[in-house]
Amino acid sequence: xxxxxxxxxxxxxxxGEFITINCSYSVGISALHWLQQHPGGGIVSLFMLSSGKKxxxxxxxxxxxxxxxxxxxxxxSHPRDSAVYICAVRDNYGQNFVFGPGTRLSVLP
Amino acid sequence: DSGVTQTPKHLITATGQRVTLRCSPRSGDLSVYWYQQxxxxxxxxxxxxxxxxxxxxxxxxxxxxxxQFPDLHSELNLSSLELGDSALYFCASSxxxxxxxxxxxxxxxxxxxx
Numbered sequence: 001x002x003x004x005x006x007x008x009x010x011x012x013x014x015x016g017e018f019i020t021i022n023c024s025y026s027v028g029i030s031a032l033h034w035l036q037q038h039p040g041g042g043i044v045s046l047f048m049l050s051s052g053k054k055x056x057x058x059x060x061x062x063x064x065x066x067x068x069x070x071x072x073x074x075x076x077s078h079p080r081d082s083a084v085y086i087c088a089v090r091d092n093y094g095q096n097f098v099f100g101p102g103t104r105l106s107v108l109p
Numbered sequence: 110d111s112g113v114t115q116t117p118k119h120l121i122t123a124t125g126q127r128v129t130l131r132c133s134p135r136s137g138d139l140s141v142y143w144y145q146q147x148x149x150x151x152x153x154x155x156x157x158x159x160x161x162x163x164x165x166x167x168x169x170x171x172x173x174x175x176x177q178f179p180d181l182h183s184e185l186n187l188s189s190l191e192l193g194d195s196a197l198y199f200c201a202s203s204x205x206x207x208x209x210x211x212x213x214x215x216x217x218x219x220x221x222x223x
Binding site for chain 1: 111151152153154165166167168197199201206207211212213214216217
């Protein structure tokens with residue numbers, strides 16, 4: 001079993017839809033990160049979470065430490081949201097990072 | 110422009126060779142992180158430096174080494190290159206040792222080993 005799993009692997013949505021991407025992990029963590037990788041390869045750090053919920057524009061990230069689960073929500077999705085979304089966790093000692101396999105999102109106009 | 114500068118953008122080299130990748134962090138950031146992204150293994154964390162000192166180590170091979178200089182730029186040295194080292198190498202920076210405020214990523218160096 002991989003330490004960090006994401007679902008779904010691929011997601012196609014229509015513009016305007018509400019999107020949820022899930023991340024579950026099996027190790028103790030000090031923080032969880034959500035990253036966005038654009039089709040050209042560039043990576044943007046979206047959120048760093050250690051508890052609760054964060055919001056930035058149309059993006060919302062939540063984490064449930066007890067259930068070892070995080071979700072990334074995109075409201076009113078837009079074609080420019082098309083990217084690979086990657087969940088990453090940093091271990092309890094603040095040492096290693098482990099990355100999920102990514103969720104490829106395509107938002108159609 | 111994210112503020113994190115990586116050079117070169119592309120590098121093609123032969124097996125057995127040694128290369129150096131360079132990263133200049135965003136102004137004011139003291140931490141530099143190196144990551145490798147290959148098609149078969151996804152993103153992997155290699156190493157973190159904070160204010161010149163090694164702070165955390167991930168899945169970095171012994172053939173690879175890094176350092177952070179007094180001006181805070183960092184270099185990743187890859188030696189005895191193998192075909193499997195072909196990948197995108199990303200650098201990221203953050204303000205502190207623990208990335209409480211998130212990271213800023215560079216645009217990456219694409220290394221091709223032939």
